Amino acid sequence: MPEITRFLGIIISMYFDEHNPPHFHAKYNEYRATVNIKNLNIIEGFLPAKVRGLVEEWAELHQAELLNMWETKKFYHLKPLV
8 A cells, every 4th residue: 555645653545446435544553544535534443533633634735636646546645744
């Protein structure tokens, strides 16, 4: 699974041969979540509230890029949340 970015112990990645809806994966320690790109809701898994907020904040900044990546299957790194 290609890693899109990494910040504050959070790893964001995306598989390019997966099912709809468009989504990405977030990992933090033992926590895992699948996040819908369009509405930023967690589809599956769990993240602690603070981590979820950071992931949502980052995803809002890169939502269009994430959706483009999903649709074109062209992978590239995105800037981390700082």
